[in-house]
Amino acid sequence: MKALISITKRTERVFLIGLELKSGAPWQIRQSLEELAELAATAGGAVIGQGTQKIEAPVPGTFIGPGKADEFARFCRENDVDTVVFDDELSPAQSRNLEKVFGCKVLDRTALILDIFALRARTREGKLQVELAQLQHLLPRLTRFWGHLSRQSGGIGMRGGEGESQLESDRRRVQERIEKITEDLQAVRRQRATQRNGRQRNLWPLASIVGYTNAGKSTLLNALTGSAVLAEDKLFATLDPTTRRLRLPTNQNVFLTDTVGFIRKLPHGLVEAFKATLEEVVRAELLIHVVDVSHPQADEQIAAVNKVLAEIGADGKPTIMALNKIDQFAGDGSVEKLLRQYPVAVGISAKTGEGIASLVEELSTQLRPIREFVELRVPHDNSAVIARLHEVAQVTERDYAGEQARFRARIPPHYHAEFAPFIVRQLHNGAALARLNAQQSDGHGGAGMTNV
Numbered sequence: 103m104k105a106l107i108s109i110t111k112r113t114e115r116v117f118l119i120g121l122e123l124k125s126g127a128p129w130q131i132r133q134s135l136e137e138l139a140e141l142a143a144t145a146g147g148a149v150i151g152q153g154t155q156k157i158e159a160p161v162p163g164t165f166i167g168p169g170k171a172d173e174f175a176r177f178c179r180e181n182d183v184d185t186v187v188f189d190d191e192l193s194p195a196q197s198r199n200l201e202k203v204f205g206c207k208v209l210d211r212t213a214l215i216l217d218i219f220a221l222r223a224r225t226r227e228g229k230l231q232v233e234l235a236q237l238q239h240l241l242p243r244l245t246r247f248w249g250h251l252s253r254q255s256g257g258i259g260m261r262g263g264e265g266e267s268q269l270e271s272d273r274r275r276v277q278e279r280i281e282k283i284t285e286d287l288q289a290v291r292r293q294r295a296t297q298r299n300g301r302q303r304n305l306w307p308l309a310s311i312v313g314y315t316n317a318g319k320s321t322l323l324n325a326l327t328g329s330a331v332l333a334e335d336k337l338f339a340t341l342d343p344t345t346r347r348l349r350l351p352t353n354q355n356v357f358l359t360d361t362v363g364f365i366r367k368l369p370h371g372l373v374e375a376f377k378a379t380l381e382e383v384v385r386a387e388l389l390i391h392v393v394d395v396s397h398p399q400a401d402e403q404i405a406a407v408n409k410v411l412a413e414i415g416a417d418g419k420p421t422i423m424a425l426n427k428i429d430q431f432a433g434d435g436s437v438e439k440l441l442r443q444y445p446v447a448v449g450i451s452a453k454t455g456e457g458i459a460s461l462v463e464e465l466s467t468q469l470r471p472i473r474e475f476v477e478l479r480v481p482h483d484n485s486a487v488i489a490r491l492h493e494v495a496q497v498t499e500r501d502y503a504g505e506q507a508r509f510r511a512r513i514p515p516h517y518h519a520e521f522a523p524f525i526v527r528q529l530h531n532g533a534a535l536a537r538l539n540a541q542q543s544d545g546h547g548g549a550g551m552t553n554v
Contacts, residue, residue, distance in 0.1 A: 116142045117178050118152035120189040121160060131189075133399055137366065138189050138211060145218050150181055164203065165196045175204045187214055190367070194243040211367055212239060219372070227290045234283045235372045241276050294381065306347075306355045307469050310383045312411065313392035314403035315363030318426040320344075322392055322452040323360040326462070343382050350466045352496035354473070354514065359386070366406040373413055380414050388468055389421040390461075395437050395449075396430040422464055423447035429454050473512035475529040478521060480507050487524060495521075 118138050122131040131154055139149045155170045164171050165188060178186060185207045192200070192210040200208045209217075216239060219232045311319045323329060327346040345359045359382045373380070383389070391407060393400055411417045423444040425437055429451040441447045448464050450457035473496070480487050488507060491497060494517055499510040510529060513521060 114147045114184045115182060116147035116149050116185050116187055117174065117181075117183045118142065118149060118187050118189065119166065119174060120152070120154045121166060122154050122156040124156060124158055133402070134189055134366065138187065138214075141211070141214050141218060142187060145214060145221070147185065150183065151177060153177070160190075163196065164199050165190070165192055168203075171200065171203045178204055178206060185209060187211070197243060212372070215365070215368075215372065227287070230283050230286055230290070234280060234287065237276050237280050237283070241273065241280070244272055244276070291381065306357055307387045308357045308359065308382070308385060309388040309390055309465065309469075310359045310361055310386035311390045311392060312361055312383055312407060313363060313424075314394065314397075314407055315365050317363065317392045317394040317397075317403070318452045319360050319363065319392045322390070322424065322426065322450070323358055325452045325455060325458055327358060345382070348462075348465075350462060350469070352466045352512070353492075353494055354466065354469060354496065356465065356469060358390075359383075364407045364410045366402070368406075368410055373410065380416075383411070383416045384414055386416075386419065388465070389416070389419050390424050390465075391421050392424045392426050392452075393440070394427050395425045395440065396427040400440070420468055421446065422461070422468060424452075424461055425449045426452050429456060473514055474518065475510070475512050476521070476525045477527050477529055478509045478511065478524040479526050480509065480524050481505070482507055487521070491521065 118135055120131045120135045120138070122128065135152055135154070139152070142149050153170075153174050155166045157167065161167055166174075174186070177183075183204075183206060186200070186204050186209070188200075188208070188210045190210060191212045192208070197208055197210070216232065216236050219228075220236065223229045223232045311323055313319050323344065323346060327348050329344070329346045343359055343361050345357050348356050348358050350356060361380065361383055389411075391404070393404055397403060408417065411419075423440070423446065425440055425447055428437060428449045437449055441449060446464065446468065448457055448461045450461050452458070478491070480491070482502070482505075488509075491509060491511060491513075495511040495513045497509055497511045501508040518525075
């Protein structure tokens with residue numbers, strides 16, 4: 103009987119390198135390298151060391167100084183390092199020069215993020231977007247792969263031109279593939295627009311959940327809607343957008359969309375490639391910005407998310423700050439500081455459910471203005487209309503005395519025609535709300551109506 107042989111793939115050994123500019127603060131490079139280590143672990147690597155260099159500006163040829171590069175290269179050879187990852191984007195020339203110095207694979211932060219995205223993409227749309235970003239990143243770097251080849255001869259069957267190199271041939275193929283993917287993504291955008299138009303026929307608002315990667319966006323979507331979206335304690339656990347319906351206590355439906363997480367130094371090309379996905383954020387009437395308040399750099403993460411929102415044209419939208427993971431927070435006043443800092447903020451724990459009811463209530467309040475406030479009179483024998491009103495509208499007052507039942511309710515605009523025969527007048531939202539608040543403060547309803 104043959105012996106069973108177990109072959110275990112070796113975990114890739116990774117060394118990290120960051121540049122500490124003299125104009126920056128030491129804590130910035132430290133935090134950035136900590137995040138880079140998380141990215142490397144997410145990609146399946148084992149970080150065995152890291153190094154930094156304090157310098158005025160990046161060196162054009164090797165990014166870091168030649169002496170420092172040789173020092174790090176010796177460490178990598180002695181510790182059998184497979185991959186060196188730089189915390190910033192490298193130029194094609196820098197990548198080529200550094201691979202000669204280190205004698206192993208050299209990646210930058212962008213390439214590492216793209217590799218993680220390739221691992222995470224599940225849908226055809228997600229895979230197309232990742233491939234597009236990878237090819238756009240690869241195109242100017244093809245020289246490093248074919249520098250050892252001599253030029254081909256021209257002639258029959260080689261109509262690319264006399265002396266066309268393998269490099270030029272591959273560039274053409276990559277460019278053709280980029281054009282094909284771009285066409286396919288345009289088709290995806292048209293399909294998404296069709297789906298969006300179908301949702302808009304119901305006139306249900308769209309709220310997008312945004313935030314830093316691993317802030318708890320998918321966990322929050324699951325907590326709000328009862329869905330089962332993948333939620334892992336990893337960076338970029340979810341790439342593909344997921345939309346679910348949420349019915350609010352006001353009997354209003356809202357679509358919630360979970361989107362890809364953002365990160366500091368997010369490559370611009372990646373943002374461009376994922377515009378089909380991020381359109382859901384741009385089109386949303388409201389944003390729920392999820393913040394991991396247990397993270398020591400919560401403020402910096404908020405700033406990074408806001409930067410990407412501005413880049414895609416989604417800044418300035420009405421936003422609820424969902425300050426997540428308060429169950430993990432020891433408490434030094436930081437949560438209270440953020441609650442005071444943002445006009446619309448709610449402390450929550452998407453994992454335990456704490457504060458979710460308050461978030462839903464705030465969501466109902468923020469979306470309320472899109473409804474029309476009306477007064478209705480419905481005959482008592484038309485119970486189906488009364489039941490329907492309570493099903494789809496937010497009934498704020500009711501009075502069953504007299505020949506007809508009287509209601510004040512906030513109705514979604516697309517239900518206006520259904521209730522038009524019973525509407526006796528339009529009410530002004532602001533005045534009506536002020537009057538209702540005054541009545542509730544006095545402890546009585548108005549004109550025989552009961553507040554609900």
